Amino acid sequence: MRFGILGETRAWRDGGEDVPLGGPARRALLALLLVRPGEAVPADRLAEGGTAGHALHSQVSRLRAALGPDAAIERTGGGYRIAVRPDDVDAGRFERLADAGREALRDGDAERASALLREALNLWRGPALADVPHSETEAVRLEERRLAALEDRIEADLRRGRHRDMVPELRDLLGRHPLRERLAVLLMRALRDGGGRAEALVVFEETRRRLADELGADPSADLAALHQDLLRGDPTPAPARPPAPLTALIGREDDVEGVADLLTSARLVTLTGPGGVGKTRLSVEVAGRAGGDACFAGLAPLRDGAALPRALLGALALREAALHAADAAQGPEDRLVTALADRSLLLVLDNCEHVVEAVAALAGRLLAACPGLRVLATSREPLGITGESLWPVRPLDGDAAVRLFTARASAVRRGFTADPRVVRRICAALDDLPLAIELAAARLRTMDVGDLAGRLDDRLGLPSRGSRTADERHRTLRAVVAWSWDLLTGDERRAAERFTVFAGGATPDAARRICGDDSGALESLVDKSLLELADGRYRMLETIRAYGAERGEPLDDARNAHARHFLELAQAADPHLRSADQLGWLRVLGGEHDNLLAALNWAAEARDVPTGLRLAASLPSYLWIRGGSVAAQAVRLLEVMGPVPPGLGEEYATCVLHAGSDAAGRDVWRRHRVAAEAALEAAWADGNTGRYPAVPFLWMMRRADEPDAQSAFALVLARRDGADPWARAAAHFIAGFGPLATGDAGDAGREFEAAAGGFRALGDRWGTALALDALAGLAARRGDRAAAVALTNEALVLTGELGALDDTADLLVNRGDHRIEADREAARADYERAAAVARRAGSPTYLAAALRGLGDIALLDGDVGAAERLYTDALARFDPYWIKSVGGRATALIGLGRVAAARGDHGTARSRYREAAGAAASTGAFFEGARAVEALAQLEAAEGEPERAARLLGAAAALLGVPSGTAPEALAAHPAAYAEGAALSRAEALRAAGLDASVIGAVSAR
Template sequence: MRFGILGETRAWRADGAEVPLGGPARRALLTLLLVSPGEVSSIDRLAEELDPAGTTSAHALQSQVSRLRASLGTEVAIERAGTGYRIVLPAEDVDSCRFERLADEGGRALREDDAVRAVALLREALGLWRGQAFADLAESETARAAAVRLEERRLGALEDRVEAELRLGEHRAAVPELRELVGRHPLRERLAGLLMRALFAEGGQAEALVVFEETRRRLADELGADPSTELTALHRELLRGDQPRAQAAPPAQLTSFVGRADEVAAVADLLRVARLVTLVGPGGVGKTRLSVEVSAVAGDEVCFVELAALRDGAGLPRALLGALGLRETGLHLAGSGQSPADRLITALSDRVLLLVLDNCEHVVEEAAALAARLLATCPRLRVLATSREPLGVTGEHLWPVRPLAEDAAVALFTDRAAAVRPGFAADPEAVRRICTALDDLPLAIELAAARLRTLDVDDLAGRLDDRLGLAARGSRTADLRHRTLRSVVEWSWDLLTEPEQLAASRFTVFAGGATAEAARRVCGADGETLESLVDKSLLEVAGGRYRMLETIRAYGAERLDAAGDREAVRRAHTGYFLELARSADPQLRRADQLHWLPACTAEHDNLLAALRWAVGANEQATALPLLASAAHYLWIRGLSASVAPEAIALLDVLDGPPTGLGEEYAACVLLAASAPAGQPAWRRHRASAQSALALAWPGDRPGRYPAVPFLWMMRNAAEPDPQDAFALLTAQLSVPDLDPWVRAAAQYIAGFGALGGGDTEGVAHAIGDAVEGFRSLGDRWGTALALDALAGLATAAGDRAKALALTNEALALTEQVGALEDSADLLVNRGDHVVGEDAEAARADYERAAGLARRAGSSTYLAAALRGLGDLAVLDGDLAGAARLYEEALERIDPHGVRSLGNRVRTLVGLGRIAERHGDGPGARARYREAVESAAAMGAPAADVLRMAGLPESVIEAVSAR
């Protein structure tokens, strides 16, 4: 028998027939017993709750119990227990208990990022409510307290359900309901946050901001409280309009722009007729700031690339890829072999964009060559460069950036001085003398003006003149303007206390800035010292990170070298970031990966700097663990190629695995192979690395780095003899109490082993277990990987509906982690699933995939999208258009890439069919033979591949026979 107390109290038999319960007194008694089913309620409490006036006797209560027993019959017992009664039934038979169980499960599914399951559970839970809880016992204090608790749970479940629906993209449907809920619960911040998210997803940023402001005002007026940190953070996000992995915008400026308004307009006008403009001038003259201001009025989309941190020109293309928000690889680990420069061309070929290359002087040759190539192949691109010397490219227009005019220099000094000394006023002639001594260089002026916080103008002028005299008598070979700027930095440095000088010199080992914790630990400084350096303009702080101007950093590095302190500080820096990588590694296999991935990305430059030092110092015991700890992050983010040079350099001095570092050595070999230059090292060390992994991962226990053998198998799968790699993890399945992620990874790999043996059912079972394992841990990357594999199985079995559902689920996960290439690949797959039933939906997917692939600079996935559009053109009868799309796809496809196999075969088959339509039998057969050869070269059964491409058996037999 089932009971309902979420509304009027009701009861139903197993066949669905409702049980007549009698009058209000009997319903109220049953409701009281059902508040806590199975627990004893005393006779006195029952009597008091049923009749607060005290007129109900024990005998009258016993009579009501007897009537209730008669109504319920023998299916449910109401027992006398001591001095009270209890109803004996499973808690699940009461709708309130069932609601709480379903709400708990739904909330857990939401936390585990299974939004589909969460929505189903929470809708079922909320569907149990028929009205106000305990409606037949409104006067009872016990019932009122229980009802309040259940109503709170109901509202929480409703919030969970809406959040899960938003994760599934159901923003539009959620907005009206959320508006109504926020109206009923105006102080509930989570509801306000959900409404803000839903509105923003529908393009209503302004409306979302209004919701925040109304909520903030109500909290202040009614509770005297501020919004929570979560709601405030969401408000900041909305103000910025943040999107994951956005391309680099010009840096925000915290000070006014003085003295160059005419230059801004002139350079902007020049850019309208010239596609390459270079701002040239000495260090500190204001080239970067001028480029930022020009970017603001350029009228086009802008990508701002800061090159000062580059070690050499080899990293220039990857720096541009990073600034454009592009990853080098994605979910599928087999790379396309395409160079970073080629990917840039793919990404920028059709875009209207102003690309700002800031600080080119130390990589001027490489910057010139890359700018020339991009401008030649991307007709809608314009480049604004800053450099101490011209790039020397044909068509370059130079704009010399001069020191400030006298009046502008005085205005700049006065403006910056007023910022540190409110009400600042001084003799303009004294200020003019200071600016003249500084050659009217903006950076020097700003540094000098900042000193007025503690000095008078006359003292400042005296010290500065003396320092400039010393600088002028320095090296005759140094550039005069450089010596002038050095004197300002040196003077600023000498004003620091000894602890400040020590902290500032040590800070120069950081690349890309540092968090407060990292700065304190590596520099051996306290927070007060760091803040003092910020006050004195030696450090900047923004977004929770400290940064140092490059000019000051270069000077501080010299002081660090002079003190003989560099090695010790570098060792501390490397130790800190090795510890960070080790802490992050296990979290990347859990639900917290969405926190740790951005954290690692923010420290990517520091991780590289630490690795480079360890490799350069031949600190193998540090470099190898750093590579192994960072391997998983690098693969997920698509950044493995960034460490390939260091991995190759390590392998050049290694004959095999160092003692106790077999797994780390294998990670090094794996990462070296992520770049074309690492292929010789891969071939030379692969066998010994495989053996080292086998020793580190015996069948009775796992190793230290679960991601390494997993990634090894995926890289090694393209080799002629991959089977040993499969055994590394699959042997772990017999280990008791195995780490859940290792088990999921082993099940995924076991599925591929079963696939090699033709056991399709075993494959589906193993990979299905992997999906559940990854999903239970909250690993979106692993879950998407396994879902994609299941979708492939469903496609091979002809179950397109299942393949489509799995692909949609995987796509939602890749979009969460911002994987452009993976999302493009999955969109093409989805288009292939629906092309026969809904051509327009397929077209939308192919076109969106093409757009994502262009943004990612991925020729492979752009080719896949073009192939899909070619298929649609054939269906539309546009054979000429289809041929053009197929040919363009064929030009972009990597003929050796594992991920390119299916699309290359399908493209060749498409061209063969067009040849057949035109009556060109020999041409068609030639294309089909190319398809067979492409499939065979990758070890795939030619007939199966051609059959999946849709060729009839007669053609398959004829072509395969050749």
Template sequence: MRFGILGQTRAWDHHGTEIPLGGPARRALLALLLARPGEPVSADLLAEEIDPDGPLSDHAVQSQVSRLRTALRAAADTAPGPAAMIERAGDGYRIDVPADAVDACRFERLTARGRAALHRGDGTEDAERAAALLREALELWRGPALDGVADRPSVQATAVRLEELRTGALEDRYEAALRLGEHRAAVPELRELVSRHPLRERPAGLLMRALSADGGQAEALLVYERTRRRLAEELGADPSPELTALHRELLQHDPTPAPAAPPAPLTSFVGRTAEVDEVAGLLRVARLVTLTGPGGVGKTRLAAEVAGTLNDELCFVELAPLRDGDGLPQALLNALGLRETGLQAAGAARAPLDRLITALTDRTLLLVLDNCEHVVDEAAALAARLLAACPRLRVLATSREPLGVIGEHLCPVGPLDDDAAVRLFTDRAAAVRRGPAPDPRLVRRVCAAVDGLPLAIELTAARLRTLDIDDLANRLDDLLGMAARGNRTADERHRTLRSVVAWGWDLLSEPERRAARRFAVFAGGATAEAAARVCETDGETLESLADKSFIRTGGGRYRMLETIRAYAAEQLAAAGEEETTGRAHALDLLHRFRTADPFLRGTAQLDWLPALSAEHDNLLAALRWAVATRAADTGRRLLACAATSLWIQGRASAVAPHASALLDATDVGRSARLPSADGEEYAVCVLLAAGDGPTGRAVWEAHRDAAGRALAEAWAGGERVGSLPAALLLWMMRNAGQDAEPAQVRAAFDVVAAQRTSPEPWARAVARYVSAFGALGDGDTATAERALDEAVEGFRALGDRWGTALALDALAGLAGGRGDRARAVALTEQALALTEQLGALEDSADLLVNRGDQLAADDRPAARADYTRAAELAASAGSADRLAAALRGQGDLALAEGDLTAAERLYTEGLERIDRHWIKSLGNQVRTLAGLGRVAAARGDHTTAQTRYAEAVRAASGLGPAAAELLRLFGLPEALAGAVSER
């Protein structure tokens, strides 16, 4: 049931059907009760005011109440929920009705909500909300409030109050309309409101603003003059300061102001279409958006492009020329075209901020504040003040750090992605040099070297006037200063890459500079904890550097762009802190890897490997420091602790040059003197240094004996337990290569086999795994399979996926050797699932090749897919040996399909890459040589075929009794296969 007193008193049931109330007396009775719903009204007052012709008797009042009750009750009987009831209350009556059921109560609630939305002033969304609420409230009115009883003394004040609220709601609705740009539509209604209330100043001010916005400045001034005259004549008063200020602003108003536009672009806009749409969309709902990012990332250009997509009036304010924030308000006035006038100079001119607020109060404007970082405090205060006072204003700021204003929406601007960076470089290169476009691969390298920063790309591309792209690509370390002769027309801070970084560096506090230059030692970023320790700073300083775009956050790590890091490294050297900071970095990293190493051989592998992988670039940087400063002990310890993760993830080859350099500083090897304190670390360093190629082989020959003794001493017969069990496995595999002497192989085997009873469970599992290969060498496949089953069980009990995968792979090889291809494929797939979880690229490549070998006879497309994927993983890991295996598999398929040319090419490429010192390479080497022999035989070149077969025999001799069967399988003549058995 609903009731209305905003007009003639009426009532409606829940269907919206009007309830018949009877004559005027009953309507008056209901109106008097509804004027104060829920409050008692005395019977005497009702008797006096129900009928204007005279007081009613008590009986007449009771009769009217009874009839009104009957009418309301009849409607309530069919309505759900509680009904409106007229109750006796003391010596009078009251109507019990929900407040929201009375239109006057709903009107007051809606009006209050609309005014609150209007006062929030957070953008067009609030103005639209306010307009909707106020429109809904005003639509409740059907005539004068309490029509018919408004002159009764008891409700007269209520009627006046409601009418005043109605006028205020109208004013608020027109205020919302002006904020929404509906000036023209509001003018006629405002004229009517002003004519009804000629002494109210707010409608006059609203009409003046609407007329001025619609180009009617002269009429707006006339409205002011009429209002001023009426106030003087009828009230003897002057206009309020607010109306007077509006009048003065109209007098000073330039009908065609020229707010500053963004700089006209001289080049095409590349690579940020999505960001333009994102920021423009955000500005439609937010009133303050700040583009943050390092210098040269393209914030200004992005802001200009965003502004061009919006329909608002635009003012672009360049703040970089300001020396301090004191002149900021005046700079905005100048940009808006609001110069000082003679009238203001003669009178009491207002402060620039006051003039700004007056000029922008009712103006729909996008204000772009460009380069706020050096006046960030003043820019933040000014933006907050203007946004609070000017509800139709929006601000787009660019800064290397946030303004820190409540309601600010941040849009970090990052470097261009690879493709966009290449497009930008190519576009700018075409402007300075005619001819073919530069090689995209080299362009990609150059863009990556300057972090994909648009300014850096543009300045570097400009160097193609005098350099070739090959020269640029070969001078990547010099690119920070490459643009020393940059854009002469740019402001000083944008002329070179160095000046871009130096501009922001000079804005840092001394603690921030110290932390930033020390952070330069982190080549791969850092966790917050590591950064705080190495930089000797606190979290607040790091967060401040992130706010100022000197470091970036993401994935739980802080990172520094290479262009900034190069500058910070120069500052670190200038401060004389390179060695101490480098040592702190290396020791912190050593602690992290040493803590992680035990967990890499158990269930926690998947938790620790990603964290250590994130430190790979830092590891390389720390090793470079150790080599440069001849801190060999620290370098070897760091390598030893990192070795397990490097082997699992297939990254050992990346550290080989550093390991070799550290060994050069180690007094051992050719002198056969064994280190006393760090023998195990030394042995691991030898294993990591002994990569493929002449350098690796030379290192291996020089240090193998001493490293073997060191490892044997660390793991003496199980009585002593070393700290790096993974070294045992790698030592055995490295020593079983083609060129190893039998005595060396036996010595390495004995070191590992002695761990069958070791107190270290991982070492026991490794011993079982290695003993299987000893049994294979003796031709005892049953014993080998039992040993591998025990190894799988041991590794699985520890939760070690890597060891389990190695043992499963060996079991798959046994199954394939006896012709059980289905089991071989199933075991290989189990192992492959484990290595893929670990991200072990090299081992996954091995397994894919093995599965391809099993599938090749029956499913060549599947085998080809496995070989192709294996080659991709090997290339990603930088593993020449795994790539060789994949090429050999592809060569086998080409040979089977009769493509002798492709087969020979693939076999030859593979043979060039094989590591002959690695036990797992022997089978692949034999198969490659045998394949080349079969190619030669197919061509009728029996001399070459015999030579290749003989090479295969020599290589296969290291495989023991299984070699003859392998050679027969791959097409060697029976006599040659038998020769291997004799050897």
């Protein structure tokens, strides 16, 4: 006889039949006896189960009669015992299997551990000792063992490589047990190893805060150690993985093997076929089985081919330089090439047919430039480029179609059986198209198979024998979708039609709000295979979405509701993006990125300018940190705007800022820039705080390299004593560069410290990292390299938490520069790691900076040829239009000058130094300009001209604003010459260095 107390108390005979146990008192009595089978249970403990006094003996007698001789209940001392073995009770078997599973885990056998622990957990049917009142102690113990076994099973599955599969379950468990640190550790590991490093850091931050708020405790050693491990690792972007299949793939085994084999020899494979034939599902299966990295890019939401490069950047989780590089020569395609050039990756491009020309052009470029890249495309037509291999995806064969129908029917009707001939007739009527079969099978929840067959015959007619064209099959699919649609209730149809306004799916809350679902229609649509619910989001297949968008009433009302919802989301998120909550809110907005763009597009199409302007104004902080552009949407909005709506001047200026972040919006920026800046100044005049504290700072960053940028700087600096704490911190940060340029390190340091303190108090990692980097540069200038390295390390932790690859690469280069004099090998490691991060990020500028650093190392090692190659490569990669490239280009030019000097070619060296000084000083980078003039002085000293060298050292000091410490012997020998040079103006210093009049004029204008 077997017994169960993990749920309702049950007893089963060996044949499997239930033993009738009687009422609650008798089930409670048996449960208490079974807690420790074979051991005596005191009568008073049994009485706590609801059977007291003389009634206890009566209940024991009745229980003996029910169980019979197979489970004797014996009187012993002051209580009773039941003569069964621990393994006869589900709780005993559970604990034995759980212990064995944990032991297998300790031995490193994850497969066996997972199997044993699953078997143990499957014994649970409900809460432990569900029939026993007042059983807290033993029930709590068993529930704790259950949770520990669940954690062990998840641990085993993580060791088996099922990282992403475990995330939804772990999120649910941590939500129900928020203070259980092992669950937090497991979730962080699952996210980290599945590519979600930034998400793992969010989990740590949320757990740390809960522990502090509710227990007043710090994270455990394991949790803290994992956090440190996450921070030490490179913030590798996690490409969008293929969506996790909800069901098994049926009938495509040969296709999967064939496509996978073809991809070993062909770098571009296109799956072709009609809609609904299963191209996407096949691509997901192939990508899931392919070795190495894979990235899935769904192209169905794209409006046109122009958006393709940015869509791929998003799928690759690459940050795009958005608001501060309007005239950048390096566009998103260049960034993709840089990111993929040295990477082995399978890129899945799904649903290419509506942007096939753009896909063909971009795929051709990427494949030519990136030898480790393979592309798997799905399209109703070929891409039509050299090197493409086609794999036609045909309807299922007859047997596979029947198996698919039967499997899907069994999922909605348990125990489904039907005449195979009827099922085959249904599948044939559906042209054996998998999507059509799934839609039809889902209807068996409410109709029988004969009725289904008859309705399909009436609707479609029996198909003719032989092959049919793709177009005809697509018409068949549309007919099946229409048939499924017509069978929906009014509420279901309305919800489905309104759901089509979403791009990239929707959370349940958003879906209910926009679809007006008060009747469970969304859940019903999932049951009928018109929606999928996975990873906490509803999604609609593109074939069904396209059909639904054509149906019913115009969807203007739904689109308006969609735009309002995502405007409210963006407005709610914006202040949190400048606080300690920024990681969580970045994840929220990142998940809704496509919906935010769709809302902006609709605002422009509907000429709803106020909504569009407000939404655009709520996104700059998100786009600055995450990377991305809404330039195209901003341009369209400005084109339909007319006069600036009253009270929305600040929003208008922000929209102009967005438009100016892309070369395509250059003309719009020029037309609107003056009016937009005036609107921004008015919004922030007379001590007003404005509604968007980050916008003046970002406006200034956009205008930093323009000749008349002083008004933009003044707009930020006026906030130094304002009411908004973030704007104050940003103003202090900008204010530090003024005294820095004039050589007042004390004032600069005080401003940067104030900025760092302000950003840190808010919890803004981004701003804090900027300020710390500035302080590190200041420390390096005064010769305190150790402090510079320590400050940069702190900044690297913060950019690591944000997953900001560009900034991490930049900081690594800076740390290498701080280390190069004292520890050449540490600097080399920093430059090499920076180069690797920059390549993954697709950042030509930061890759160039890392190569420049490696050139410095090569020169110090005496390898002049390698140094020249590295400097030349770096120069070719620096973006000449971006202010962040100015110092790097100047330093690379100085390096090439040193290479020439090492070869005795002083003429070339002098030319390179002057080019570097002019390039730097004309854009205000006087530190790098002074270094170039110092290099000229060294050249003069090498040529036996110490007095001229001293004068140039003084000129370098004039440029820098502080005395130079280079070549002290020249200063000692010719102090008057040095003093003469130091007394020059910046323009005069450049003239003394031999620069031409055009450069000197640009410096004078500053």
